[in-house]
Amino acid sequence: MSFSPLIQDLIDAFRVLPGVGPKTAQRMAFHLLERDRHGASTLATALTVAAEKVGHCSCCRTLSENELCSICADNSRDESQICVLESPVDMLAIEQTGGFNGGYFVLMGHLSPIDGIGPDDLGLDLLFKRLESGAVKEMILATNPTVEGEATAHFIAEQIKHLDIRVTRIAHGVPVGGELEYVDGGTLAHAMAGRRSMN
């Protein structure tokens, strides 16, 4: 015996979510079908709309349904500083420290030759164009303190050493091997304050 096809399809579909194994997927499917059909429809709509409408900010590459994200569209931000991050959630983490008022650039990943992720996949052309425009005086490399994050930071620093821009790396106040997303605000604010020059 197995579940009827539509139920099995739903269980299988939940497996696309990170950290969701067969038992969890089954529990999710039955929870919604037995107790929350309205929640199931709301989730379906949110998924459809987001998958269709959410693209990337044309300036910083973060996920956004608008041409410019709310930060790039904000004229009060300091154009002379740009903070380079791996992911949109890291942007939220830095914003929540309240200690940074510059702009951002989101790589949406890190260099990973083994996965075939090179400079083009990280939008580095767009970053370099922004740096070459002359407005940026300091670039803070805030990629994750992992092997890949460090390698990505060093690669970017190397590529722009001909430009008169101060390049800094957030301090190792953040635990080595960890991910920015899970660091508390105090540690992250400390790491930003203790950033050191890379050139």
Next chain:
Amino acid sequence: MSFSPLIQDLIDAFRVLPGVGPKTAQRMAFHLLERDRHGASTLATALTVAAEKVGHCSCCRTLSENELCSICADNSRDESQICVLESPVDMLAIEQTGGFNGGYFVLMGHLSPIDGIGPDDLGLDLLFKRLESGAVKEMILATNPTVEGEATAHFIAEQIKHLDIRVTRIAHGVPVGGELEYVDGGTLAHAMAGRRSMN
């Protein structure tokens, strides 16, 4: 700063899933938007179709998109035995033991006065009609070995004591306070074999 509205809507929508808190919801939303838009669409479609099409088997009440579930539609099953369960996942658990060939009745819950769940919500009218038809010789009450599951089993046994039907309860081989869904097949087969009469 917060995420753009459609991203926040998606994060909020994931909170309908059991065990999913704000951080997990955020990770799910970004995982799909950054890396698996196809998975997002597949999940949206599965949710929509299942929420619209999956109803209840008209005979045993389990979740099914057909008028009769695959077991109720199977003529080779033994009509003289009926196993009463709280949930469709318990049905799968019993089927996987391979030791039962009778029919089922799924309560889709248990009696819970505090939550306003009474006999009508468990489809007991439908169960009693099936028992009164005369084909059933034994009803195995396999509700969970929890306080509510026991109370529900005793209530059902009490209601049908005027009928000439053997009423049994699965043995307490299953851990008290546990849920059938998480019991291994061997223990469950043992519990079925060791069922005792309740009338």
